[in-house]
Amino acid sequence: MTMKTYDLVIRGGTLVTVNGIRRADVAVVDERIVAISPELSGGAQAVIDAYNLHIFPGVIDAHVHFNEPGRTFWEGIASGSSALAAGGATAFFDMPLNAHPPTIDAASFAEKLAAAEASSYVDFGLWGGLVPGNIEQLDELAERGVVGFKAFMSNSGIEDFQAVDDATLYQGMQRSAQLGRLVAVHAENDQLTAALAQEARTQGRVGVQDYLASRPVVAELEAIERAITFARETGCALHIVHVSSGRGVRLVASARAQGVDVSCETCPHYLVLTEEDMVELGALAKCAPPLRAVDEQAALWQHLFSGTLPMVSSDHSPAPFEMKERPDFFEAWGGISGCQSLLALLLTEGYHRRHMPLSLIAAATSEFVARRFQLPPYKGRLEVGADADFALIDLSATYQLQSHDLFYRHAHSPYVGRDFRGRVVRTLVRGRTVFLDGKIMGPPGGHFLQPFPLIPSLESI
Numbered sequence: 001m002t003m004k005t006y007d008l009v010i011r012g013g014t015l016v017t018v019n020g021i022r023r024a025d026v027a028v029v030d031e032r033i034v035a036i037s038p039e040l041s042g043g044a045q046a047v048i049d050a051y052n053l054h055i056f057p058g059v060i061d062a063h064v065h066f067n068e069p070g071r072t073f074w075e076g077i078a079s080g081s082s083a084l085a086a087g088g089a090t091a092f093f094d095m096p097l098n099a100h101p102p103t104i105d106a107a108s109f110a111e112k113l114a115a116a117e118a119s120s121y122v123d124f125g126l127w128g129g130l131v132p133g134n135i136e137q138l139d140e141l142a143e144r145g146v147v148g149f150k151a152f153m154s155n156s157g158i159e160d161f162q163a164v165d166d167a168t169l170y171q172g173m174q175r176s177a178q179l180g181r182l183v184a185v186h187a188e189n190d191q192l193t194a195a196l197a198q199e200a201r202t203q204g205r206v207g208v209q210d211y212l213a214s215r216p217v218v219a220e221l222e223a224i225e226r227a228i229t230f231a232r233e234t235g236c237a238l239h240i241v242h243v244s245s246g247r248g249v250r251l252v253a254s255a256r257a258q259g260v261d262v263s264c265e266t267c268p269h270y271l272v273l274t275e276e277d278m279v280e281l282g283a284l285a286k287c288a289p290p291l292r293a294v295d296e297q298a299a300l301w302q303h304l305f306s307g308t309l310p311m312v313s314s315d316h317s318p319a320p321f322e323m324k325e326r327p328d329f330f331e332a333w334g335g336i337s338g339c340q341s342l343l344a345l346l347l348t349e350g351y352h353r354r355h356m357p358l359s360l361i362a363a364a365t366s367e368f369v370a371r372r373f374q375l376p377p378y379k380g381r382l383e384v385g386a387d388a389d390f391a392l393i394d395l396s397a398t399y400q401l402q403s404h405d406l407f408y409r410h411a412h413s414p415y416v417g418r419d420f421r422g423r424v425v426r427t428l429v430r431g432r433t434v435f436l437d438g439k440i441m442g443p444p445g446g447h448f449l450q451p452f453p454l455i456p457s458l459e460s461i
């Protein structure tokens with residue numbers, strides 16, 4: 001009798017799935033999970049001892065800006081995907097900005113795809129952009145496999161990626177509905193935020209508080225409602241990125257209850273930082289929508305617990321530190337470097353501090369992401385047949401984050417100096433270790449992920 005031989009067996013770990021946690025061995029052949037059982041017999045070419053570790057499905061970070069090509073000096077796919085791997089992520093979706101050119105047509109898509117295929121350590125999907133003037137290009141982007149189309153309802157801070165006017169958003173959603181792709185929006189009312197900012201700046205009020213006051217919650221609520229109205233009308237699936245307020249999540253949840261195909265995400269910074277931190281940390285913690293008061297933050301946690309807020313992604317939006325150093329706070333780069341800390345923050349502040357179930361963390365960072373964005377059924381789950389994408393976690397390890405721990409091109413983050421509980425020990429992408437004990441293991445071998453089922457090419461129908 002021949003014994004079965006696996007490529008890899010991970011022994012004794014505690015598996016965290018959306019259906020609960022259990023101890024089991026996991027066997028991998030050809031990049032996929034082929035067996036899960038309390039005591040797996042059979043040989044293996046490699047064995048990982050995970051007796052004191054939790055095995056999470058690899059994080060799928062649906063929202064990062066890696067800036068390559070064109071602004072690789074801000075981040076880059078190699079450094080950004082290294083940071084993700086160090087944070088337990090096995091896949092990401094890159095936003096169509098702040099690379100140059102932005103991903104708004106077939107040619108720019110090809111450039112981005114080539115860059116990511118050459119240097120990503122983890123798997124990746126690509127967002128296309130919806131901007132004034134590119135509705136004709138949505139078809140070619142859909143055909144090439146974008147996750148969906150991202151639009152800014154307010155100024156993006158990047159010249160080459162213009163905010164949508166209402167007509168572009170409406171018509172873009174009509175086209176996206178026909179293409180079966182969703183639209184994701186940065187939801188803030190541009191007129192309101194621009195006018196409030198302008199007023200403050202002409203009066204010489206250019207501090208953190210003035211910035212906060214220029215982007216009130218109502219600007220977010222109004223834009224979310226408008227996007228939902230268009231989604232209801234066009235039948236387009238809608239995703240609201242980085243919702244910063246409990247009331248914003250409520251709008252999404254009630255529209256969903258009425259049958260609108262709309263989802264939302266929040267980011268770790270809205271869960272663990274408040275506007276007071278923005279005052280204290282300055283531009284390191286500058287983002288849009290801005291950080292909020294503690295009551296909004298508490299509401300976000302409640303929504304996360306109840307499932308009305310089903311997804312957390314990082315909105316990692318890095319830049320050289322010099323771009324954060326401006327006497328006028330409005331001029332400092334708005335964007336937080338945080339993708340390496342996404343899972344660790346949820347473990348520290350969610351699981352340890354608030355007793356959030358680990359299953360919910362796995363759902364919010366992996367399983368729901370895969371489902372919402374229609375990844376192939378072998379992504380985002382810990383089960384037989386799925387890709388062997390894992391984050392191995394020592395839940396009880398404590399540490400203080402240091403800037404030299406960060407793999408970002410520019411090693412700043414509002415979380416430096418923060419105490420964490422729960423450490424990523426090892427990350428595997430399709431069975432291959434990409435991060436172990438503080439080091440990235442090359443070479444980069446990330447695969448391009450497309451939504452599934454694939455859109456048939458127009459010539460084939």
Ligand SMILES: NC(=O)N[C@H]1NC(=O)NC1=O
Nearest residue numbers: 156157287288317334335
């Ligand atoms: N351009 C860009 O990355 N903007 C992002 N930064 C941020 O804080 N919010 C965003 O939308």
Ligand SMILES: [Zn+2]
Nearest residue numbers: 186241242288
């Ligand atoms: Zn945004």
Ligand SMILES: [Zn+2]
Nearest residue numbers: 063095315317
């Ligand atoms: Zn973003």
